Amino acid sequence: MPIVSIEPATAERWNDLENLFGPTGAYGHCWCTFFRRRAKDYTESTTCERPRRGSDNKQELRRLTLDGRVPGLIAYDEEGPCGWVSVAPRGDYVRLARSRTLRPADPAEPGVWALVCFWLPPRRRRRGLGSRLLDGAIEYARAQGARVLEAYPVDTAGGRAPSAEVYAGTVEMFRRAGFTLVDHHTSERTIARLELKQE
Template sequence: MSEKDIIIHAATADRWPDFEDLMGKKGGYGGCWCMTWRLTNKSFDAQKGEGNRLAMKKTFELGRPPGLLAYDGSQAVAWCSVAPRTDFTRLEASRVLKPVDERDVWSVSCFLIRKSHRKTGLTVALLKAACEFVREQGGDVLEGYPIAPNKKPYPAVYAWTGFEAAFVRAGFTEVLRRSDTRPIMRKTLIAA
């Protein structure tokens, strides 16, 4: 696979079957269906699995795509959740990831990459595409919350918010770090 073989599309309602296939029978990481950041802990636990699948399907159908899908040929091989930070309820409640300032930012909250396509640069490609997507939606700041592992190797499957190094390669800079392993990274897309 080369970077030119990968095409990234907005996750529109017609791409739901591709997203569903990528998430697999377990629904991503243990039935999350990428709803972890969009719900309170209580709501997430109450609808884990099928409830989360139905909630994400509804999110796909609401209009603005909830993220991006990367394709290798006709198969979706990676996902990146991206939306205004206000869409991610759990971020608002986090002590470590609470807002840095009053700016209206968009957030990249998670990634899912097929095992066959990990360690190929897809996270960086998705981050660059997310910047363009947010710019097209009128956003001017994109923020992410990657893992900055303090021990190696760190299993990629647990780095669903991405690795700090990928954000740096995509042009993001650290704006705040309330935890040794969780920097808040930003990229300004349009001059403020």
């Protein structure tokens, strides 16, 4: 079923996001906060006993929307919410700044946004929805004044990989969207970057 629209995840759309992520909060009670929280806080939330498991992560994501911030975009088809992409100013993702493998060469570089995660329910995968979400993220970042969109895809060498391993998207997906692939300055990771011309 084709995507009808891609919308900012605002407080008014929280119920849609909650229903999309389901009781496990997408990837193992993450609630798409892995890059937004310090390692200690994230680990405590995802390893605590049920039913509290992941509750702090969920509340963190909810708080962002209540504060008027947009942590990402929700895709909708005719049946309702069907996909998610986490895209925001790079500074919102505290884990990137502390990461040995993804730490930016210039943390103060202005106008850089980051795309760190996609989530599609299992029955929606392998239908091109990820590429549509990527297009929506590019358009949204540009509309918000971003100068560069950065991402951290996985190189599957043209093959397939388990969904949990390619939550950040694939190198080929970003290459097709016009991103330039650059080597990271401190590791073997590849960074995908797209210069966003303001329209």
